Amino acid sequence: PPHLLSAADLDRDTALHVLDTAARIEQAIGRREVRKLPTLRGRTVVNLFFEDSTRTRISFELAAKRLSADVINFSAKGSSVSKGESLKDTAWTLQAMGADAVVCRHSSSGAPQRLSGWVDGAVINAGDGTHEHPTQALLDAYTLRRHLGDLRGRRIVIVGDVLHSRVARSNVLLLHTLGAQVTLVAPPTLLPVGVGSWPVQVSYDLDAALLGADAVMMLRVQAERMAGAFFPTAREYSRGYGLDRRRHDLLAGHGIVLHPGPMNRGMEITPEVADGVDSVIVEQVANGVTVRMAVLYLLLSGELTPGAA
Numbered sequence: 603p604p605h606l607l608s609a610a611d612l613d614r615d616t617a618l619h620v621l622d623t624a625a626r627i628e629q630a631i632g633r634r635e636v637r638k639l640p641t642l643r644g645r646t647v648v649n650l651f652f653e654d655s656t657r658t659r660i661s662f663e664l665a666a667k668r669l670s671a672d673v674i675n676f677s678a679k680g681s682s683v684s685k686g687e688s689l690k691d692t693a694w695t696l697q698a699m700g701a702d703a704v705v706c707r708h709s710s711s712g713a714p715q716r717l718s719g720w721v722d723g724a725v726i727n728a729g730d731g732t733h734e735h736p737t738q739a740l741l742d743a744y745t746l747r748r749h750l751g752d753l754r755g756r757r758i759v760i761v762g763d764v765l766h767s768r769v770a771r772s773n774v775l776l777l778h779t780l781g782a783q784v785t786l787v788a789p790p791t792l793l794p795v796g797v798g799s800w801p802v803q804v805s806y807d808l809d810a811a812l813l814g815a816d817a818v819m820m821l822r823v824q825a826e827r828m829a830g831a832f833f834p835t836a837r838e839y840s841r842g843y844g845l846d847r848r849r850h851d852l853l854a855g856h857g858i859v860l861h862p863g864p865m866n867r868g869m870e871i872t873p874e875v876a877d878g879v880d881s882v883i884v885e886q887v888a889n890g891v892t893v894r895m896a897v898l899y900l901l902l903s904g905e906l907t908p909g910a911a
């Protein structure tokens with residue numbers, strides 16, 4: 603079956619098909635034509651979460667239920683089984699139960715890819731280590747298109763802890779595919795080795811990057827993954843790389859503010875900006891349900907074959 607493991611699996615037409623399908627679902631729900639679609643009745647979707655999540659886990663559950671699928675939520679928290687073994691054993695268990703789709707979050711980069719070799723169902727990467735989070739990139743692109751229209755030539759600034767951010771990696775790939783111009787702004791110590799080969803511009807001057815930009819995406823400072831990385835104090839970080847009212851006002855008049863959540867309020871973003879009129883952070887969460895409905899529907903109907911193009 604097709605899987606969604608990386609934003610790189612989506613060419614422009616495929617990505618636009620997902621986003622347009624999500625828009626049609628949103629219109630149908632908005633017009634109250636449907637509350638629930640019967641599309642996945644009799645199919646089983648397993649949410650397999652080896653790492654904490656609020657938004658992704660709940661929105662995949664809601665998305666699967668709105669498509670009338672049977673949903674099993676598996677949270678591995680507290681398991682003492684070693685990760686590699688437990689993943690394989692769990693995969694065989696899910697296989698025996700006939701899961702049609704497995705939504706997998708794992709702290710190890712590449713875990714969903716390995717899982718896809720052990721189960722017959724479609725595997726969706728719901729965030730793996732510091733690697734990728736493709737459905738987050740899709741919901742971000744959906745939100746950006748809702749406000750900015752066609753993303754070709756649009757200037758999007760992604761700011762903060764790029765080193766640990768699977769959200770940044772997937773967004774860079776998808777936004778590039780959709781024709782946007784991406785600028786990364788981060789402390790030098792929080793940029794990955796190899797960023798020079800990414801299809802982005804890199805800047806250390808947040809004010810200059812924000813000037814006239816169409817959107818800014820603030821990243822969470824991932825304190826839990828900071829071991830070994832030089833990390834400035836919270837005060838230094840906010841001064842150099844935090845989004846406050848003054849910096850927000852450098853954006854284009856129509857500019858919008860995104861954050862994948864969870865936020866460190868007062869660190870990478872001030873509450874005033876996070877809750878301001880140009881913030882689409884809450885809308886991102888709502889759009890996540892619609893976009894994940896589109897992904898589940900298209901993957902399980904065989905309409906979506908990422909990487910096939």
Ligand code: CP
Pocket residue numbers: 654655656657658659729735738862863864
């Ligand atoms: N944006 C995101 O992945 O949030 P969760 O970790 O809460 O799922």
